[in-house]
Amino acid sequence: MNEKFLKWLDGDDAYFDQVLDSSMEGVPSRETLKAERRAITNAIVHSPRSRRAVAAGSRTLRYLYYVVAVLSAVILIGVLLYCVSGLPRYGQENVRADEVVERYVEHGLEETGAVNVVAGMILDYRAFDTLGESHVLFTALICVMILLRRDRKNMDSRLEDYYRVVQDRYFDTSGDEILQGVGLILVPCIFLFGIYILLNGHLSPGGGFSGGAVMGAGMIIFCSACGFERVDRFFTLKLSSWITFAALSFYSFAKGYVFITGANHLENHIPKGTPGAILSAGLILPLDIAVGIVVACTMFGFYSLFRRGSIGGN
């Protein structure tokens, strides 16, 4: 093992080629892979239809497009700079916005019950905006699925075999010793850290989005280290869709109840608890969990779709 490591340090790549080739039985060799890829690229890029489409664009229109693009970018920069220059200087008093800011800062703790006033703002005073943001994340996942999903309906069998068997297997990183050793130590710590950030969203900096992003990153490392087969055992498309749907509906119904009772000057009987305890701040803790679940599923869904064109295997 020592000589191979020293050879690798000197820049000798043959060790890794050997390891890669020996771990891929049943997969065609590198030359057939290159030939297949060249054939498919030629069939798509150099077909008569795409040649006609490329040749049909005129030169003046292309230069006109460059000029209009640069001009519109300069105009946009000018407008944005003009708007920013109208804001008050950093730290100065702004009479119009000060009342709202004062109310949030002074009465934030007693009205929301959250020690972290930022979390109290985005999940209590301005919960409607956060609802829209979570839906935007869900929509982004759906759009990436529309663009990148590969199944029997939108691929012919030759392309599907090429992608599913050859490319995904060729790029498989699991079974690597370094990755598995590091993953064994790091993945539980990352998951614990992400769950800690989630659950303490109302007490310390963090909240739903940060905790969800950290948990998604932990899932990505686990998937790289242990391969897609082990992830497919618990993270299927059905599970992912159902828990994102459940999280978003819970958010909508809970906040809907609070809005309706608040707008009609009724009392919503959601306990605020003592500030500083973990079970306090009303609805902020459950909503943090819901947002964190949506973000984690979205991050890992993006990675899975980029790597192999589906969430949860086909």
Added chain:
Amino acid sequence: MAVTEIFKILIMIVMIVCAIATNLTKKLLTTVIIFMSYSSLMCILWVLLESPDLAITEAAVGAGVSTILFLVTLKKLGQLDERDAEEEAGHE
């Protein structure tokens, strides 16, 4: 001026240099790494502006997941290192 102000100005200058340098490099892998360092500098700037929530999110998303997605795309395009880029150039 306080040391914090000079530090902030220094970080912003390096961020501008990073942003210009992403356009001037020849290899795509270098561009992705500079993008990741831009995100990390932004994370430090958020901490200096006293918003740790944004710092955690920027570190996890910008310097974490976004860079990973870029690298997966580069691998699929065949631009990840010199051997793959030569193969790509040899195909055309």
